[in-house]
Amino acid sequence: MTPAARLAAAASVLDSIAQGRQPAEAVLKAWGQQNRYAGSKDRRAVADRAYKVLRARGRLSWAMGGREDGRALVIASLSLIDGLPLEDIEALHSGEGYGPRPLSKQERSRLTAAGEGELPGWVASGLPELAVEDFKATFGERWGEEARALMAPRAPIDLRVNGAVAGVEEVEAELREAGLTPERTPFSAFGLRLPSEPPPNIQALEGFRAGCFEIQDEGSQIVSWLAGAAPGLTVVDYCAGGGGKTLALAQAMAGEGRLVACDVAQKRLDNIRPRLARAGVEAELRLLGQNGGGAEDLNGQADLVFVDAPCSGSGTWRRRPEDAWRLTPEEVERLHALQVRILQQAALLVKPGGRLVYVTCSMLSRENEASTAAFEAAHPSFRPVPVADALASPCLTDAARERLTALADGHRLRLSPAAAHTDGFFAALFERTE
Numbered sequence: 001m002t003p004a005a006r007l008a009a010a011a012s013v014l015d016s017i018a019q020g021r022q023p024a025e026a027v028l029k030a031w032g033q034q035n036r037y038a039g040s041k042d043r044r045a046v047a048d049r050a051y052k053v054l055r056a057r058g059r060l061s062w063a064m065g066g067r068e069d070g071r072a073l074v075i076a077s078l079s080l081i082d083g084l085p086l087e088d089i090e091a092l093h094s095g096e097g098y099g100p101r102p103l104s105k106q107e108r109s110r111l112t113a114a115g116e117g118e119l120p121g122w123v124a125s126g127l128p129e130l131a132v133e134d135f136k137a138t139f140g141e142r143w144g145e146e147a148r149a150l151m152a153p154r155a156p157i158d159l160r161v162n163g164a165v166a167g168v169e170e171v172e173a174e175l176r177e178a179g180l181t182p183e184r185t186p187f188s189a190f191g192l193r194l195p196s197e198p199p200p201n202i203q204a205l206e207g208f209r210a211g212c213f214e215i216q217d218e219g220s221q222i223v224s225w226l227a228g229a230a231p232g233l234t235v236v237d238y239c240a241g242g243g244g245k246t247l248a249l250a251q252a253m254a255g256e257g258r259l260v261a262c263d264v265a266q267k268r269l270d271n272i273r274p275r276l277a278r279a280g281v282e283a284e285l286r287l288l289g290q291n292g293g294g295a296e297d298l299n300g301q302a303d304l305v306f307v308d309a310p311c312s313g314s315g316t317w318r319r320r321p322e323d324a325w326r327l328t329p330e331e332v333e334r335l336h337a338l339q340v341r342i343l344q345q346a347a348l349l350v351k352p353g354g355r356l357v358y359v360t361c362s363m364l365s366r367e368n369e370a371s372t373a374a375f376e377a378a379h380p381s382f383r384p385v386p387v388a389d390a391l392a393s394p395c396l397t398d399a400a401r402e403r404l405t406a407l408a409d410g411h412r413l414r415l416s417p418a419a420a421h422t423d424g425f426f427a428a429l430f431e432r433t434e
């Protein structure tokens with residue numbers, strides 16, 4: 001493909017991403033399958049362009065007078081990100097072959113004006129507008145730094161070593177043998193970090209197939225370790241989803257105790273089964289109704305109920321920047337109401353003296369502090385547990401104990417790319433007193 005044809009392809013992929021709900025990665029994969037003439041370098045170039053645009057979408061759209069179509073965004077990216085002069089952009093838009101049609105007069109004048117004048121703060125931050133006030137209120141002067149780190153490219157790939165099957169050193173050696181360059185994560189004692197470039201083919205490694213490790217962001221590992229799962233306890237993973245945290249909770253329990261993984265989606269529960277088998281751990285799988293039905297026999301029984309609530313996923317925008325542009329204020333409100341309802345249902349399962357842990361991978365206060373505050377106001381029998389009192393897990397490093405104490409706000413903890421080099425996570429800890 002010519003460089004121009006790659007640009008036209010990227011524009012059309014961006015339109016497909018904007019029109020659907022599928023992850024950008026899936027749209028790009030489907031594009032590659034439907035366009036067999038595209039070689040690996042072409043696919044790479046199209047993907048690079050699409051991600052470049054998605055990470056800077058607000059700024060690019062702003063420069064093009066609010067246009068959001070793939071063509072306009074790609075044109076703006078050539079100027080504002082690649083720094084190409086107008087003549088070069090015109091040359092790439094000759095309309096010949098499979099390249100994009102020539103620039104219109106309006107597009108030309110937009111490009112000439114692009115980069116002039118001061119950008120509004122939200123545009124410069126890279127965040128979608130709906131998140132900006134929230135970030136300012138949460139992070140104060142640091143909001144811009146938090147925003148840029150959240151939208152920055154090349155998030156590393158973290159692995160959690162399954163201590164029941166392999167040692168961290170052993171996995172580290174296997175990865176090195178495969179030509180990869182793992183580093184220890186600072187806070188999770190079982191974490192290894194790989195650079196995202198070149199993309200490592202983790203699933204092809206023998207150690208992955210043998211259940212020695214899983215892909216799991218260090219932030220996700222930290223909130224799992226913080227929850228306090230331990231051998232012999234009854235632990236309920238109330239929103240188990242794909243089971244990423246179920247497996248970490250199982251690891252903390254070291255095969256002793258009762259672990260129940262619940263979800264309202266049977267398909268998701270089905271996906272957990274092979275992961276449990278690979279990791280060599282057991283858990284009961286429970287399908288719940290939307291109103292919490294199906295777990296009545298567990299009422300007042302659990303030492304720990306872990307609620308990894310459905311959320312906007314805004315803490316993972318550095319990995320899935322397309323999600324940032326799909327979120328609406330209405331969706332955030334819907335999620336907030338759902339989170340409060342789920343917390344209320346899950347709380348019924350906690351036994352007196354047991355713990356309730358609320359987690360999201362969201363950066364938005366409406367899904368974090370506001371959801372837990374609503375729960376707290378209605379449940380005086382749940383006492384907030386300071387994060388500093390919950391750091392004893394042997395799966396956390398001493399560096400974690402120090403850093404998490406500093407980052408905690410009483411019983412609440414926020415992790416973020418800027419503050420902890422993890423995806424964005426929120427956790428709040430409670431203990432049932434009566």
Ligand SMILES: C[S@@+](CC[C@H](N)C(=O)[O-])C[C@H]1O[C@@H](n2cnc3c(N)ncnc32)[C@H](O)[C@@H]1O
Nearest residue numbers: 239240241242243244245263264265308309310
């Ligand atoms: C953030 S995801 C969980 C991710 C998972 N814990 C992991 O680490 O891979 C939230 C999950 O909550 C589930 N869910 C949605 N509504 C629910 C409800 N009312 N009760 C329990 N789970 C619910 C969703 O099906 C989804 O799988």
